[in-house]
Amino acid sequence: MAPSASAASGEVAVVGVTKRFGETTAVKDLSLTIPHGSYCCLLGPSGCGKTTILRMIAGHEKPTSGDIRIGGQSVLGLPQIERGTAMMFQSYALFPHRSVLDNVAFALKMRGASTADRHAKARELLTKVQLEKFADRLPAQLSGGQQQRVALARALITNPRVLLLDEPLSALDEYLRLRMRGELRRVQKELGITFVHVTHTQLEAIAVADTVVVMAQGHIEQAASARDIFVAPRNAYVARFVGGQNVLSGSVESVMNGVAAVAGKNGVRYAIPVGELRPMRGSPLWGSIRRDRVAIEKVAPGAKPTTGLNAVVGEVHTLENQGSYVKVTLDLADSEEFVAHVADENFFAHPLDIGERVVARWSASDVKLLEDGPIAEERAPAGTAMATAG
């Protein structure tokens, strides 16, 4: 029978799991603990293994090695019905030959509930998602957003302790997607059960999740709170993938008062705070600067801009008005894309044109050190800052 959400813990632990499909390794020795009652997003590009993890938790795939525990108990080899999980599929997977009511009641039918009981419970859930008047329709007669709510009601009917959502919003249009992600978060808070939500959309993950797990090629790059993922990415991959950051790289020239002066490829010099670390001269170092902490100034034609630390000169490549800010992309001769988010009132006070030469400046205190590659130190290691992030 369905475990009740209050009695059984919905803590999900993935312990050293590896999953291989033939020659390819989808998940490599991955460990992750999702606390009971939290909303966790697995975020990554397609093929990074996030859906495989979800399917292993649901029991639709078996790990090649490692363990999956729910509420402290290993669920390897258990049928879906004994795991206390329910899955919402990407395409909703509603049974096309059954009415909305029978779709929602299906899991209770499998558990041997009487028709009257299961229809009563299904109607109750349909009322909660405001679809009670569509109970007798077939799924094909509903819109995408309605089908999604039917899928949600169907998944919740067994009172699961863990709800697994595979790209639940990807089939919806933008308007419904924004509405539904708020609703999902609210439903999760209301039920107090664990949600594991797979997505490849950064803003969706940040908008709904307590914990965001950024994945690449079968391993975790960073698992942290949504806020930390956004403001304090651990490495260049997370900074680039989550967006909202510019990645700075170069080799160390000097270190003073916990700040390294770094020379980039294009002759630009950055200051990157390194804390207790003492990186060796000439060693590579990476840092990130938030796009909205970058100020843009026009450079008069012919004038030679003053570039000290923390400034780059480039041409405006693209301009995108995002409403509350304008996204300004700069062309920096050789390095990767550099983006500034300029608040709308600042931008429209001094509008820019594509092709104009500008200088972008930022404050050294807004730069965060990224952990890419080993940091070669001059003396014995001064701390263990490397190992603790995330």
Add this chain to the structure above:
Amino acid sequence: MAIVNPAADAFAASDRAEPEAVEYPGERASWLQVAPLVVVLLLFFGLPMLVVLAVSFFDFSRTEIIPAFIFDNYIDLFRSEVTLRLYASSLKFAAIVWAVTLVLGFNIAYFLVFHVRGLLFQIGLFLLCTVPFLTSNIIRMISWIPFLGRNGIFNQALQGAGITSQPLEFLLFSDFAVIVAYVHLFTLFMVVPIFNSMARIDKSLLEAARDAGAGRFRVVAEVVWPLSRTGIALGSIFVVTLVMGDSFVVRTMSGGQSASVVSALQNEVAALQYPPAAASAVIMVIIVTLMVAGILRVVDVRKELAG
């Protein structure tokens, strides 16, 4: 929780609007496209059927066919006990063969669709199923005779293995042999449409059913079977009409001991008794049409093909 969708009501309203009869610009082109088939069907099916219908009311003697409008042919047909026996025999074969080919066809299609991984392998195995069709029906059927015969391979193998001491007599020239040949000839007609229906089932539906707690057999009963209904119906139509319309298999494999409606009809044609043969054919067409209509009543093939 309350998840409101303001578009819901608008959607519901638009859903109920009845489409009005509109002349589409492509309508004439559509008629032109179906015209060749219509002509062929009218000339080579419609017209002969009308001739048969007309002849079924004719009178006849030993030497000639006399144009008339009499019901004697039908009255004789319905009075004859032989008619009833022949139909009972044909319907019995149709029912048994339908059941056997359905079980085989469903399982083969299920295996191909859900157990064989890789499209290439799937297509390869599917083509393997069609290999027997590379030779003629008659050769495939006749080849059962040396296999099932009194001194055939199967009996020799059984005796050689010490399982039986005497050859099994019922293997050949019996109802059993007729059914074996029918099943061999017609299983593929069941496999193909069911395979076609099953291949269109979204695999995530099976996972959703398993996720909801369905075991292996519940998944088949609750999801795969109902969603294969179109294929099952089409396959059933093929098999039932083929068995009902057969004379050759039943005559050859039963060694002349069993007859079918059509083989009796052929005897009448051979004796140049065209009017009673025509009456028999008309009744046969009506009965088979009713059977097909019955199948289509259970499964709305057109609706399911459109969806």
